[in-house]
Amino acid sequence: MFWCASCGGCEESILDLSEHLFTLREKAEIVFWPMAMDTKYDAVKALPDKDLTVTLINGAIRNNEQVEIVRMLREKSKIIVAHGSCAHQGGVIGLANFFSSSALLDRAYKDMPTITDPGDVPSNTSKLNGTRLELPAMRRSIVPLNKVISVDYYLPGCPPSPELVKDALFAVLSNDLPELGTVFGETKALCHTCPRLSSKPEKLKLTTFKRLHEVEWDANTCFLTQGLVCLGPATRGGCAARCIGANMPCRGCFGPLDTDADQGLNALSMLAALLEDTTPEGLDRGIKSIPDAPGLLYRFGLAASILGGRFQGGK
Amino acid sequence: MGRTVPIDPITRLEGHGNIKVIFNDDGTFKDIFLQLPDFKGFEKFCEGRAVEEMPGLTQKICGVCPTAHHIAGVKALDDLFNVTVPAAAKCIRELMHHAFIYEDHLLHFYFLGGPDFLVPENHPPHHRDFWNVIAHLGDEFGKRMLRTRRRVRELHAAISGSPLYPVCGLPGGVSKHVTQAKKSEFKKISQEALDFAQETIALFHDRVLCHSRFSALLANTAFENHTYYMGMVDEQNQLDFYDGVLRVIAPDGHEFCRFSGSAFQSHLAERVDAYSFMKPLYLKKIGWQGLCDGSSSGIYRVGPLARLNVADRLSTPLAQVELDHMIHYFGGRPFHHTFAYHWARLVEVLYAAEKMVALTSSAQLTDPNIRNLPVAIKGAGTGICEAPRGTLIHHYTSTNNGIVKDINLLVATQNNGAAIQLSLLNAARTMLTKEPFSDDMLNLLEMVFRSYDPCMACATH
Numbered sequence: 001m002f003w004c005a006s007c008g009g010c011e012e013s014i015l016d017l018s019e020h021l022f023t024l025r026e027k028a029e030i031v032f033w034p035m036a037m038d039t040k041y042d043a044v045k046a047l048p049d050k051d052l053t054v055t056l057i058n059g060a061i062r063n064n065e066q067v068e069i070v071r072m073l074r075e076k077s078k079i080i081v082a083h084g085s086c087a088h089q090g091g092v093i094g095l096a097n098f099f100s101s102s103a104l105l106d107r108a109y110k111d112m113p114t115i116t117d118p119g120d121v122p123s124n125t126s127k128l129n130g131t132r133l134e135l136p137a138m139r140r141s142i143v144p145l146n147k148v149i150s151v152d153y154y155l156p157g158c159p160p161s162p163e164l165v166k167d168a169l170f171a172v173l174s175n176d177l178p179e180l181g182t183v184f185g186e187t188k189a190l191c192h193t194c195p196r197l198s199s200k201p202e203k204l205k206l207t208t209f210k211r212l213h214e215v216e217w218d219a220n221t222c223f224l225t226q227g228l229v230c231l232g233p234a235t236r237g238g239c240a241a242r243c244i245g246a247n248m249p250c251r252g253c254f255g256p257l258d259t260d261a262d263q264g265l266n267a268l269s270m271l272a273a274l275l276e277d278t279t280p281e282g283l284d285r286g287i288k289s290i291p292d293a294p295g296l297l298y299r300f301g302l303a304a305s306i307l308g309g310r311f312q313g314g315k
Numbered sequence: 316m317g318r319t320v321p322i323d324p325i326t327r328l329e330g331h332g333n334i335k336v337i338f339n340d341d342g343t344f345k346d347i348f349l350q351l352p353d354f355k356g357f358e359k360f361c362e363g364r365a366v367e368e369m370p371g372l373t374q375k376i377c378g379v380c381p382t383a384h385h386i387a388g389v390k391a392l393d394d395l396f397n398v399t400v401p402a403a404a405k406c407i408r409e410l411m412h413h414a415f416i417y418e419d420h421l422l423h424f425y426f427l428g429g430p431d432f433l434v435p436e437n438h439p440p441h442h443r444d445f446w447n448v449i450a451h452l453g454d455e456f457g458k459r460m461l462r463t464r465r466r467v468r469e470l471h472a473a474i475s476g477s478p479l480y481p482v483c484g485l486p487g488g489v490s491k492h493v494t495q496a497k498k499s500e501f502k503k504i505s506q507e508a509l510d511f512a513q514e515t516i517a518l519f520h521d522r523v524l525c526h527s528r529f530s531a532l533l534a535n536t537a538f539e540n541h542t543y544y545m546g547m548v549d550e551q552n553q554l555d556f557y558d559g560v561l562r563v564i565a566p567d568g569h570e571f572c573r574f575s576g577s578a579f580q581s582h583l584a585e586r587v588d589a590y591s592f593m594k595p596l597y598l599k600k601i602g603w604q605g606l607c608d609g610s611s612s613g614i615y616r617v618g619p620l621a622r623l624n625v626a627d628r629l630s631t632p633l634a635q636v637e638l639d640h641m642i643h644y645f646g647g648r649p650f651h652h653t654f655a656y657h658w659a660r661l662v663e664v665l666y667a668a669e670k671m672v673a674l675t676s677s678a679q680l681t682d683p684n685i686r687n688l689p690v691a692i693k694g695a696g697t698g699i700c701e702a703p704r705g706t707l708i709h710h711y712t713s714t715n716n717g718i719v720k721d722i723n724l725l726v727a728t729q730n731n732g733a734a735i736q737l738s739l740l741n742a743a744r745t746m747l748t749k750e751p752f753s754d755d756m757l758n759l760l761e762m763v764f765r766s767y768d769p770c771m772a773c774a775t776h
Contacts, residue, residue, distance in 0.1 A: 005353055005355065008377060011379070012379060016478075018465040019461050019465070021461060034324050034326045036327060036445060038327060038761075041323055091375075095361075096356040105354075108594075113723065114596075115587060122588070122591060161477070212368070291365040292365045292718065
């Protein structure tokens with residue numbers, strides 16, 4: 001198991017196997033897992049090619065060191081699983097693609113009120129007390145894992161639910177392999193298994209969308225019916241509707257359906273179809289009532305979208 | 316030219332990092348650097364987003380402590396929308412927060428930092444992991460530990476949706492109330508959590524504290540740093556994870572300053588180092604004096620050790636008894652020994668479990684009034700809480716239409732950033748005086764940073 005530009009949530013999704021960790025130990029020897037074990041890179045580099053049955057890689061690709069390590073892991077592994085929405089779709093970290101690297105760095109390391117004495121922004125090479133130090137080069141934009149190595153399977157979600165991780169992991173370890181390229185989870189949209197499905201009418205006639213801080217909502221009725229943006233219709237199911245269960249709408253972390261090339265565009269057309277006034281002005285008014293539609297509809301998938309890394313300026 | 320010995324990657328922690336130990340030509344120790352190679356850019360790419368989405372978005376900084384970011388984020392929104400929170404919602408948020416700190420601290424003791432002490436000494440460093448802890452303590456114990464963690468996370472999920480991705484926080488409250496049936500279940504889980512916390516404390520005394528490896532480290536002053544300490548306290552100067560004022564004490568234990576969340580910019584400053592993506596924090600009024608401790612250095616520490624130093628007392632009886640043991644062992648406070656973080660963390664496990672029991676007994680927990688709808692927008696808000704690894708600060712500003720103008724995040728491990736490097740430097744200077752040295756010695760350096768339970772993903776947001 002390895003992490004690239006990630007948050008550690010996917011590691012927690014493994015730990016959440018809980019008592020099933022014992023089953024994992026029976027079925028497999030875990031060789032490399034920086035979060036929980038002490039193996040160093042050199043020990044993995046020394047393994048013969050294809051020595052590892054399966055490697056789960058989470059996180060997006062942000063820098064050249066990550067590219068180097070995932071290429072090495074590809075050589076050492078029979079199967080690579082992209083684990084979680086960052087490896088699968090670029091994830092939340094992919095929102096960085098709205099901005100240039102220098103804009104991201106300048107904000108964090110120069111233009112911040114709590115930085116009173118700005119020094120040099122972190123860079124590839126620097127010198128301190130006579131020692132030359134290197135940092136891996138940042139890539140121009142965030143990309144998902146399959147842009148740098150071939151990926152055999154995908155575990156969607158931010159993070160994937162532990163049930164899904166368990167089923168997928170044990171399927172792979174039992175050699176019960178689905179078709180290459182399979183995204184684990186359901187093939188239908190979350191909407192189909194949503195506990196609130198029965199409250200969604202055949203046809204909705206909305207004029208605008210409401211925001212979370214503006215209204216109260218019923219805890220049993222479809223969010224869209226109540227005028228709140230929910231990405232359930234445009235998002236792969238398989239999450240056990242965990243956010244809906246907390247009385248909050250879906251934000252799309254399980255990514256697009258197999259049939260959709262672009263989750264954000266699909267979500268946009270889904271939302272537009274809920275509007276009563278289909279004149280250009282009516283559609284414009286409806287969609288503009290969603291503040292920051294790009295950031296919301298592409299929250300987990302900007303880097304894998306057709307906009308990819310070219311969408312800069314936050315517009 | 317000398318020689319560089321890398322420890323790459325540093326392991327059994329959250330996030331990426333490496334350590335480089337530099338030796339002179341004659342084999343004597345020269346310098347040591349902790350480098351964090353990752354960078355995300357949250358403080359830029361959250362600009363332009365809808366501000367009410369921030370508690371869901373900023374928590375993605377850290378998948379290990381998303382709850383802390385969610386709490387800090389939603390408290391920043393309470394402030395930004397100028398809205399108070401009903402008693403039931405505060406109770407629900409606190410229960411979620413304490414449940415989270417409980418299981419996250421346990422994770423550190425059994426998976427991350429603890430294996431250095433729980434796995435017998437004759438095992439090489441690379442055997443020090445959860446599997447070997449269980450081989451030593453027995454499968455039955457391991458399953459009970461995992462079951463307790465799972466049950467506490469189930470409680471969390473019932474409130475938040477998922478401890479992996481909590482979503483219940485809204486400005487002015489929470490999204491879901493707690494039923495009487497759930498309350499009874501939560502009460503049972505909390506009691507189980509408390510039982511296991513006591514079992515863990517007993518285990519720590521039997522297997523760690525009494526063991527010569529740990530006591531020898533505690534007796535070694537190379538691992539002491541006489542720094543300032545910061546943590547949140549209530550109006551009676553008792554430890555508080557959820558709300559209160561930030562109190563800073565000097566290395567001699569006297570109060571240096573105390574301030575409310577909104578004043579953080581007057582007291583804390585970030586430092587930029589070109590060789591790492593972490594921005595270590597320091598006390599602004601003292602300033603940056605380099606990697607040194609003492610009252611003239613602006614370096615301070617946060618997290619369990621700091622919190623037990625800044626709080627006059629704990630509000631729960633069993634945790635107070637354990638804190639008294641600690642005070643007796645060290646002959647008083649402040650505790651300056653870096654390895655004492657492990658003990659302090661377990662005192663907090665006990666404290667969090669006792670708080671869970673109290674919160675699940677509260678009549679307020681099931682009150683259906685869980686949300687006050689905002690009626691205005693102030694346009695700026697600060698949210699502070701104690702994350703497992705230390706003080707966490709979220710500051711957002713927005714347009715009148717609720718679009719983020721800018722955000723500033725001061726995250727737990729950043730507070731400890733300078734102290735971690737100082738602890739590494741002191742330890743390396745003393746222990747790695749001249750080559751050659753063993754893997755055990757290099758692992759000892761890792762044990763130093765593991766004491767802090769650092770989160771490098773948080774530190775490089």
